Amino acid sequence: MSDSSPLPASDWPTLEPGWVWLCGAGPGDPGLLTLHALNALRQADVVVYDALVNEDILSWAPQATLEYAGKRGGKPSAKQRDISLRLVELARAGKRVLRLKGGDPFVFGRGGEEAQTLVQHGIPLRIIPGISAGIGGLAYAGIPVTHRDVNQSVVFVTGHDQTGNTPQAVNWQALAQGAQVLVIYMGMKHAGRIAAELMAAGRPAQEPCAVVCQATTPAQTVLETTLGHLERDITANALQPPAILCVGRAVLLRQVLDWQGMIAGQPARNLDPLNRGRPAELP
Numbered sequence: 001m002s003d004s005s006p007l008p009a010s011d012w013p014t015l016e017p018g019w020v021w022l023c024g025a026g027p028g029d030p031g032l033l034t035l036h037a038l039n040a041l042r043q044a045d046v047v048v049y050d051a052l053v054n055e056d057i058l059s060w061a062p063q064a065t066l067e068y069a070g071k072r073g074g075k076p077s078a079k080q081r082d083i084s085l086r087l088v089e090l091a092r093a094g095k096r097v098l099r100l101k102g103g104d105p106f107v108f109g110r111g112g113e114e115a116q117t118l119v120q121h122g123i124p125l126r127i128i129p130g131i132s133a134g135i136g137g138l139a140y141a142g143i144p145v146t147h148r149d150v151n152q153s154v155v156f157v158t159g160h161d162q163t164g165n166t167p168q169a170v171n172w173q174a175l176a177q178g179a180q181v182l183v184i185y186m187g188m189k190h191a192g193r194i195a196a197e198l199m200a201a202g203r204p205a206q207e208p209c210a211v212v213c214q215a216t217t218p219a220q221t222v223l224e225t226t227l228g229h230l231e232r233d234i235t236a237n238a239l240q241p242p243a244i245l246c247v248g249r250a251v252l253l254r255q256v257l258d259w260q261g262m263i264a265g266q267p268a269r270n271l272d273p274l275n276r277g278r279p280a281e282l283p
């Protein structure tokens with residue numbers, strides 16, 4: 001698609017001067033951007049973007065000034081309050097401001113905090129959801145976050161809190177007992193501790209786990225392992241963030257649903273990984 005090709009006919013909103021649109025850019029693959037996001041990129045005077053936003057996407061706003069406001073765990077980065085106040089400043093200067101964040105802005109993205117600051121300062125805003133890495137990233141790995149034969153619920157949880165520690169507010173024991181499938185964001189640093197907490201609360205060491213790094217990008221890698229071997233295998237394979245961890249039997253479905261592997265010519269490994277003794281949808 002060229003930069004100037006029109007959006008499909010619809011009543012697309014106008015990004016007015018003095019407004020901030022807080023927008024998700026999806027997990028990486030530019031094709032996972034929403035049309036609202038593209039509409040915003042076409043109109044913005046300034047795009048304030050995060051570390052996880054794909055550069056190809058930024059090139060779709062050639063008229064805009066690009067401002068990096070990245071925050072990555074452990075690295076020196078802009079303070080959240082400064083980013084929020086910068087958005088206020090740009091809006092007050094009459095700019096059409098696009099705040100572009102990886103995945104979905106309201107999923108572990110501090111988008112709620114930025115939006116609050118904007119509202120508190122009287123700045124008009126629009127929220128544009130995006131595909132979150134915990135859903136879209138796992139889909140690209142061939143792991144459905146829900147499946148009728150596996151789970152009726154899924155928990156999205158962060159492995160970091162504001163201080164960089166495993167979050168005190170998370171009751172891992174309760175999650176171990178209640179969460180059929182766990183999707184863990186920012187879990188790499190404390191993967192060993194998280195796995196230990198889950199096993200101490202009764203999850204089996206053999207429980208399937210996956211680590212999806214740089215999901216939906218050309219550099220995507222997927223590790224299949226078990227809870228007991230999670231930390232060892234992350235270290236042995238020198239895996240680096242960003243990564244989504246998935247804990248639960250949903251991971252087994254990758255044996256039949258690794259569609260990217262199939263596109264690359266590898267046949268499905270196992271047509272019935274849950275041992276149902278029947279194809280999924282037949283009686």
Ligand code: SAH
Pocket residue numbers: 027028052101102103104105106107108109131132133134137184185186187212213214215216217241242243244245
């Ligand atoms: N708002 C984002 C999440 C931001 S928190 C969203 O909805 O996806 C940052 C964490 O998201 C990373 O540490 C990682 O756990 C996850 N993440 C984001 N993009 C990812 C990607 N392309 N591949 C794997 N994990 C990703």
